[in-house]
Amino acid sequence: METLLQQTVNGLVVGSVYALVALGYTMVYGILGLINFAHGDILMIGALVALEAIRLLQLHAPDLGLIPTLLAGLSISVVVCMILGYTIERTAYRRLRNAPRLAPLITAIGVSFLLQTIAMIIWGRNYHTFPQLVSTTPIEPIAGVFITPVQIVILVVSAVLMVALVLLVNRTRLGRAMRATAENHKVASLMGVDTNKIIAATFIIGSALAAVAGVMFSSNYGIAHYAMGFMPGLKAFTAAVLGGIGNLGGAMLGGLLLGLVESIGAGYIEDLSFGFLNSSYQDIFAFIILGIVLIFRPTGLLGERVADRA
Amino acid sequence: MKIRLVALAVLGLGASAVHAQEVVKLGVAAPLTGTQAHLGKDIENGVRLAIEEYNAKGVTLGGKKIKFDVQAEDDQADPKTATTVAQRLADSGVKGVVGHLNSGASIPASRIYNEAGLPQVSPASTNPKLTQQNFKATFRTIANDVQQGLAIGKYAATKLGKKVALIDDRTAYGQGLADEVEKAVKANGGSLTGREFTSDKATDFLAILTRIKAQNPDVIVYSGMDTQAGPMLKQIKQLGINAKFITGDGGCTGEVIKLAGDAISGNAYCTQPGLPLEKMPGGKNFNERFKKRFNADVQIYAPYSYDAASAIIEAMKAANSADPAKYAGSIGKVNFPGVIGTVAFDAKGDIKDGAVTVYQFKAGKWEALQ
Numbered sequence: 001m002e003t004l005l006q007q008t009v010n011g012l013v014v015g016s017v018y019a020l021v022a023l024g025y026t027m028v029y030g031i032l033g034l035i036n037f038a039h040g041d042i043l044m045i046g047a048l049v050a051l052e053a054i055r056l057l058q059l060h061a062p063d064l065g066l067i068p069t070l071l072a073g074l075s076i077s078v079v080v081c082m083i084l085g086y087t088i089e090r091t092a093y094r095r096l097r098n099a100p101r102l103a104p105l106i107t108a109i110g111v112s113f114l115l116q117t118i119a120m121i122i123w124g125r126n127y128h129t130f131p132q133l134v135s136t137t138p139i140e141p142i143a144g145v146f147i148t149p150v151q152i153v154i155l156v157v158s159a160v161l162m163v164a165l166v167l168l169v170n171r172t173r174l175g176r177a178m179r180a181t182a183e184n185h186k187v188a189s190l191m192g193v194d195t196n197k198i199i200a201a202t203f204i205i206g207s208a209l210a211a212v213a214g215v216m217f218s219s220n221y222g223i224a225h226y227a228m229g230f231m232p233g234l235k236a237f238t239a240a241v242l243g244g245i246g247n248l249g250g251a252m253l254g255g256l257l258l259g260l261v262e263s264i265g266a267g268y269i270e271d272l273s274f275g276f277l278n279s280s281y282q283d284i285f286a287f288i289i290l291g292i293v294l295i296f297r298p299t300g301l302l303g304e305r306v307a308d309r310a
Numbered sequence: 311m312k313i314r315l316v317a318l319a320v321l322g323l324g325a326s327a328v329h330a331q332e333v334v335k336l337g338v339a340a341p342l343t344g345t346q347a348h349l350g351k352d353i354e355n356g357v358r359l360a361i362e363e364y365n366a367k368g369v370t371l372g373g374k375k376i377k378f379d380v381q382a383e384d385d386q387a388d389p390k391t392a393t394t395v396a397q398r399l400a401d402s403g404v405k406g407v408v409g410h411l412n413s414g415a416s417i418p419a420s421r422i423y424n425e426a427g428l429p430q431v432s433p434a435s436t437n438p439k440l441t442q443q444n445f446k447a448t449f450r451t452i453a454n455d456v457q458q459g460l461a462i463g464k465y466a467a468t469k470l471g472k473k474v475a476l477i478d479d480r481t482a483y484g485q486g487l488a489d490e491v492e493k494a495v496k497a498n499g500g501s502l503t504g505r506e507f508t509s510d511k512a513t514d515f516l517a518i519l520t521r522i523k524a525q526n527p528d529v530i531v532y533s534g535m536d537t538q539a540g541p542m543l544k545q546i547k548q549l550g551i552n553a554k555f556i557t558g559d560g561g562c563t564g565e566v567i568k569l570a571g572d573a574i575s576g577n578a579y580c581t582q583p584g585l586p587l588e589k590m591p592g593g594k595n596f597n598e599r600f601k602k603r604f605n606a607d608v609q610i611y612a613p614y615s616y617d618a619a620s621a622i623i624e625a626m627k628a629a630n631s632a633d634p635a636k637y638a639g640s641i642g643k644v645n646f647p648g649v650i651g652t653v654a655f656d657a658k659g660d661i662k663d664g665a666v667t668v669y670q671f672k673a674g675k676w677e678a679l680q
Contacts, residue, residue, distance in 0.1 A: 003523070
């Protein structure tokens with residue numbers, strides 16, 4: 001029982017990071033129909049920029065304290081990623097908005113490689129140690145479950161950001177404009193919505209979320225390097241598809257579910273399959289679930305709300 | 311033979327030597343430039359010291375006094391360059407080769423030496439494949455990863471605890487090493503609580519570690535690289551697992567210490583093929599001779615290349631010939647006290663009882679045990 005609870009906690013922590021990143025995929029897809037494969041690499045840039053900022057702060061302002069240093073590093077990285085997200089949209093995707101779907105897709109993959117290569121030139125190929133500003137030493141176990149302060153922060157921050165995003169989309173003018181653009185951007189622009197601005201805003205918000213996810217990811221595992229965005233990016237994309245890409249609630253559900261499935265899958269697959277399968281199928285397990293869900297619900301668990309968009 | 315005699319006559323410059331001297335060249339192939347140059351030079355110097363000492367003692371083969379010489383080639387730690395260098399050595403008529411450093415260089419080069427009928431003794435390459443190609447004259451003086459796996463399994467089961475959990479990263483290295491660990495754990499009275507898997511790109515091990523925690527092992531063996539071992543140590547601490555931790559040479563680096571941060575403790579162990587110099591039977595004396603001759607410290611491989619060159623020369627002495635076709639068969643039969651211990655090879659060409667050293671984390675670094 002303890003083990004099951006522990007696996008659930010493990011899964012929820014990983015799942016919240018997936019969910020945050022998945023939101024970025026799903027927002028862009030919902031509005032543009034574009035799968036932004038560079039999104040995972042924004043997470044990586046977010047982590048590395050924060051690392052650099054924190055190092056500089058520790059060097060020049062050593063009396064700042066742990067939490068203010070982390071917050072300052074995080075803010076810098078969020079701002080950098082917002083600018084980066086905007087720049088990518090403006091230079092790489094906007095010109096291709098009316099091009100066949102394959103063109104922006106290939107461009108997205110190109111941007112992903114570009115970001116990785118730039119990061120490799122700046123930060124090298126080595127693994128960097130990410131400063132431990134929030135402790136990774138577990139607190140007193142609750143019901144036999146070990147949880148660290150970083151993991152608690154990840155759970156809380158993700159939940160707050162997800163609620164904030166839902167409120168933003170459903171309760172604000174910007175959100176209404178985003179929903180209108182997602183439904184039909186030609187009609188939205190006829191109604192006086194500046195769709196270019198809205199699309200840019202979508203990229204900026206998604207990139208900010210990815211930056212936060214990157215910093216949390218690196219704080220949790222204590223590492224950062226130029227290729228770290230690939231796996232979380234792929235998993236988050238899977239989570240978005242699992243939940244129903246284009247659907248905010250779906251991305252969150254998909255992310256958490258994927259985290260849980262992976263964690264519990266890796267923990268129990270050997271027992272469930274009577275020793276036939278083992279934890280080397282940890283990653284495949286998630287994709288098997290995805291396959292099964294897509295067979296029965298081709299638009300994902302919650303469905304794509306903008307599926308009928310032309 | 312005729313050509314050689316002519317060449318000798320020319321080389322001899324009619325020096326009217328009292329006894330005819332024949333020059334026998336040994337090839338050395340190692341990275342002599344680039345980031346591993348210091349290790350390559352170490353190998354070259356080991357061979358130089360060996361032949362100079364044999365020259366000083368005097369070796370007579372087939373009635374002729376022999377003067378050994380070295381032809382050193384730079385393989386740049388690169389598989390492609392290694393094959394070029396191997397061909398050059400084969401063409402230039404060396405009688406045996408000590409090299410290469412990297413398994414990735416040794417393995418492709420070994421094919422060329424084999425085709426040329428040239429004996430090769432590697433002082434540094436540990437990949438088991440090198441000696442599993444059924445080549446007659448491919449040897450190594452350093453323990454391979456199979457021997458390392460045995461050492462890890464034995465140390466884990468006999469010194470660290472009976473119940474062993476095993477994790478590997480599904481790479482050729484990690485999986486191969488883990489298979490040997492598993493055998494050795496069982497052979498030494500230990501039991502495997504479970505075998506888990508991850509990848510060489512993973513960062514999250516909480517799921518498999520939680521599973522391992524439930525099985526309550528005494529020791530966790532990780533067979534993979536340092537970039538995973540570091541975060542893994544961190545997560546072991548996160549989950550409050552009290553088991554000891556041991557990993558192979560892939561995790562026996564400073565990088566692990568850096569990445570694990572405050573999560574690494576005296577409970578962490580690792581292994582490296584080979585002995586630290588001060589623990590080798592002939593180590594202290596060798597170090598003095600080496601320092602006196604080259605005014606440099608032994609890096610790692612000089613004792614192994616010294617013994618590799620010695621093995622070739624001892625085999626020549628046993629066969630009473632420097633002709634590779636005649637003496638190659640004798641390398642497998644040599645048995646003499648070298649710097650690293652007794653030098654003798656098994657049927658495959660691996661050093662018998664190859665030494666593997668266990669290190670423990672102490673005061674900020676890996677410290678050799680045993």
